[in-house]
Amino acid sequence: MTSWPLSRNSIRVAALALTLCAATVLAWHLHVRKIEDTLVRADPDQAVTDPTLVSFAMGRAPPLYRSHCAGCHGSDMRGIHALGTPDLSDAVWLFGLGELPDIENTLDYGIRSGHPKSHNITDMPGLGRIGQLSAAEIQDVVEYVYAFSHADADPEAVRRGRPLFMDKGSCYDCHGQDGTGNVDYGSPDLTGHSGWLYGGDRQTLFQSVYDGRHGICPAWITKLSAAQIRELAIFLYTTARRAPHAPTGAAGVT
Amino acid sequence: MSVLSPDPEAVGTAMDFTRVHTRRSLLLLAIGAITGIAIAGYGLFTAKGTRVHGVPPEAIALVNQRPILRSDYITQVQTQYSVRFADTTPVERRKVLDDMIAEEMMVQRGIEVDLPSFDPDVRSMLVAGVELQLFADVLAQKPNDAELQIYYDAHRANYIRDGEMRLRDLVAAVNPQRPLADAQRDAAAAIAALRQGAVLDKVMAQFNLADSRRLMDSGHVDLGDVFDFAARARLDPAVFAAARVLDTGQVSDPVTTADGVHVVVMVKRVAPAQRSFADVSNEVWRDVSEDAKRKVRENNLKYLRSKADIQVAAP
Numbered sequence: 001m002t003s004w005p006l007s008r009n010s011i012r013v014a015a016l017a018l019t020l021c022a023a024t025v026l027a028w029h030l031h032v033r034k035i036e037d038t039l040v041r042a043d044p045d046q047a048v049t050d051p052t053l054v055s056f057a058m059g060r061a062p063p064l065y066r067s068h069c070a071g072c073h074g075s076d077m078r079g080i081h082a083l084g085t086p087d088l089s090d091a092v093w094l095f096g097l098g099e100l101p102d103i104e105n106t107l108d109y110g111i112r113s114g115h116p117k118s119h120n121i122t123d124m125p126g127l128g129r130i131g132q133l134s135a136a137e138i139q140d141v142v143e144y145v146y147a148f149s150h151a152d153a154d155p156e157a158v159r160r161g162r163p164l165f166m167d168k169g170s171c172y173d174c175h176g177q178d179g180t181g182n183v184d185y186g187s188p189d190l191t192g193h194s195g196w197l198y199g200g201d202r203q204t205l206f207q208s209v210y211d212g213r214h215g216i217c218p219a220w221i222t223k224l225s226a227a228q229i230r231e232l233a234i235f236l237y238t239t240a241r242r243a244p245h246a247p248t249g250a251a252g253v254t
Numbered sequence: 255m256s257v258l259s260p261d262p263e264a265v266g267t268a269m270d271f272t273r274v275h276t277r278r279s280l281l282l283l284a285i286g287a288i289t290g291i292a293i294a295g296y297g298l299f300t301a302k303g304t305r306v307h308g309v310p311p312e313a314i315a316l317v318n319q320r321p322i323l324r325s326d327y328i329t330q331v332q333t334q335y336s337v338r339f340a341d342t343t344p345v346e347r348r349k350v351l352d353d354m355i356a357e358e359m360m361v362q363r364g365i366e367v368d369l370p371s372f373d374p375d376v377r378s379m380l381v382a383g384v385e386l387q388l389f390a391d392v393l394a395q396k397p398n399d400a401e402l403q404i405y406y407d408a409h410r411a412n413y414i415r416d417g418e419m420r421l422r423d424l425v426a427a428v429n430p431q432r433p434l435a436d437a438q439r440d441a442a443a444a445i446a447a448l449r450q451g452a453v454l455d456k457v458m459a460q461f462n463l464a465d466s467r468r469l470m471d472s473g474h475v476d477l478g479d480v481f482d483f484a485a486r487a488r489l490d491p492a493v494f495a496a497a498r499v500l501d502t503g504q505v506s507d508p509v510t511t512a513d514g515v516h517v518v519v520m521v522k523r524v525a526p527a528q529r530s531f532a533d534v535s536n537e538v539w540r541d542v543s544e545d546a547k548r549k550v551r552e553n554n555l556k557y558l559r560s561k562a563d564i565q566v567a568a569p
């Protein structure tokens with residue numbers, strides 16, 4: 001007997017179809033959850049070498065990057081000088097050696113984010129603001145740093161700047177005597193070989209030394225799931241490893 | 255039909271589910287009750303009533319349901335042994351994990367015994383930790399010179415170099431032997447003499463004026479330079495008001511206070527002066543930061559107060 005609006009058979013078919021759809025969605029959800037769990041539980045080396053996990057992460061990370069990272073680091077991942085955000089498309093890292101746990105740790109807790117576990121040992125002090133160096137001395141230090149990467153630096157100012165870099169300014173303490181930085185402190189390479197965070201011209205360098213810098217990165221641990229953070233970390237790790245002429249080991253940008 | 259007095263026709267075997275069966279109902283009820291009591295008892299006596307079975311993927315361990323994060327564990331292993339995680343041994347990893355579990359248990363114990371309620375060190379650390387989180391954005395701000403100039407213009411009074419004065423505060427005391435009118439007469443005569451260049455000590459002796467002893471240093475009258483703020487704190491307000499407008503070498507008009515009639519002799523005066531922005535830009539830079547911190551702290555406290563139930567006994 002047909003009853004309005006659907007026959008009993010039609011209702012059964014519809015119910016069956018809905019059940020199948022729900023079962024498929026559930027199965028897919030469980031499948032994704034299972035891969036997520038495997039991804040999160042995997043040791044770092046396994047997570048970046050297992051093709052299934054890498055493929056899974058690389059497929060899911062770009063939307064995460066666009067919604068959480070691109071605002072500061074740019075949609076092309078090249079960083080933004082005005083904000084002092086580093087280039088994430090190269091293999092140069094401010095903190096750590098660019099291994100997956102290093103990247104993951106930075107994503108979890110951020111840089112000077114206010115989270116007690118963030119990278120917050122130090123920041124670039126405003127040597128002019130706190131009176132450690134005078135404006136004239138800072139000009140000399142800037143010239144000394146400028147000479148790392150430029151041949152047209154004023155030799156007299158460079159000569160005066162060296163002892164300020166090594167002694168009164170205490171620049172060497174974080175940036176090293178050779179100016180190549182220190183990934184434990186997140187102090188960038190000043191030799192210009194790794195690019196510049198805020199810019200490498202004299203005026204920007206002067207501003208960096210006089211006013212100081214205090215770049216921050218949020219702590220994502222409270223906003224993203226463990227799986228999402230690992231997906232982003234694998235995405236950044238893989239992108240950096242694919243960068244042309246990727247340097248290995250410690251390096252930094254300023 | 256009542257369950258307590260069932261129809262004898264309806265009473266069948268326990269496995270006959272088509273019929274009402276009193277014994278079966280009671281049996282199921284008893285099984286349910288016993289199961290519930292067993293679960294509750296287990297939870298109660300093992301203190302694991304809300305235990306989640308299995309460690310979630312992001313955690314390496316659960317200590318009383320509190321996770322120790324896998325990422326923290328990996329970072330700790332690498333930091334402790336200064337090698338990549340993959341290069342550490344199972345023994346090394348186990349040691350780190352045991353240490354982290356021990357730490358978690360100790361922290362939980364600290365919370366259990368309510369350390370924050372009575373340990374001043376813990377309380378200080380908690381306050382500092384909260385402030386560190388609050389100030390993260392403030393510390394990231396690096397105001398430029400234009401912004402500093404705006405702040406300076408709005409707070410010019412904060413950047414005035416305090417004046418200094420070296421003075422004598424003399425008083426013609428009022429007492430039964432010298433009524434107010436006599437004291438005023440003596441003070442006026444002394445002022446006239448001083449303004450004509452008479453020697454201070456002689457004038458004091460001639461008109462019976464004594465030092466007010468408001469400005470003292472180690473038991474003696476302070477004859478050195480005194481900052482304005484110090485003089486303001488120590489002199490009678492009316493006397494300070496008369497003193498601050500004097501230049502070097504000037505003598506004030508008589509100032510009548512409760513203890514007599516005062517005469518201020520300004521030996522040396524360096525007047526307050528507005529410091530230029532160029533001179534104080536670094537101080538402004540620091541003050542902008544401190545001001546921002548203060549505002550953040552106040553707003554946070556305001557927010558916390560709005561949520562808190564604070565009861566204050568009548569003072």
